[in-house]
Amino acid sequence: MIGIIGAMEVEIRNILDKMENIKTKNIGNVDYYQGELGGRSVLVALCRVGKVNAAHATSIMIANFDVTGIINVGVAGGISADVGIGDVVVSSDLVQHDVDATTFGYALGHVPSLDDAFFAADGALVNATKKAGENVLAKYGRKLHIGRIATGDQFIASPIDKVMIEGNFGALAVEMEGAAIAQVCTLTNTPFVVIRAISDKADGTAHEDFPAFVDETAQISAAIVMDMVSNL
């Protein structure tokens, strides 16, 4: 069974609407929805915003359900100038941009005691997303990008923070959960991929763009997940 995690209700709503025979379980204050999507068994979780909520929901999912892989679906701020609103960024790998133990000689983003700052997504899941993304995005006239996603407990809405995240990490997009899910998946050898549609440009207009585009863009990433899951 494939696990699907979204931080906000808007990010999973379209998927839940298409699911059949849903059974709901609340564990650790997180709602898990088990059912069928396009004939496949799936488990959807609403994790809430931020790294701790995301890690909490992911750990519970892996410990309590028989998931063979995890997809994190949702929206993100665009970091690279190439990435426009409505485009989709699929994670090659993820990093926590707000982790700093450089005093001890660690690279920025490297959590001390872990092997690496970067958590690589599963190649097969990335390829499956690419295939589904190309189908779906042709309809929306948007682009698919594969690259690094940076995660932190901050809503990025300033050109200065944006330049820092691009310069320090070469990230294409920024959000608040992906690397936490990636870290838990890496620790537990669970294949994962993060799929984010761009809701804003993480700059001075992000506070206006996010509410204006969140519904439409969340629908794009959900559409890719649905196409992908039915072909997995």
Ligand code: SAH
């Ligand atoms: N408006 C919401 C909070 C949204 S926080 C509320 O009031 O509850 C932003 C969410 O979208 C996070 O889950 C994050 O992963 C993603 N996101 C979109 N754009 C972002 C940006 N510019 N910086 C950080 N996260 C962003």
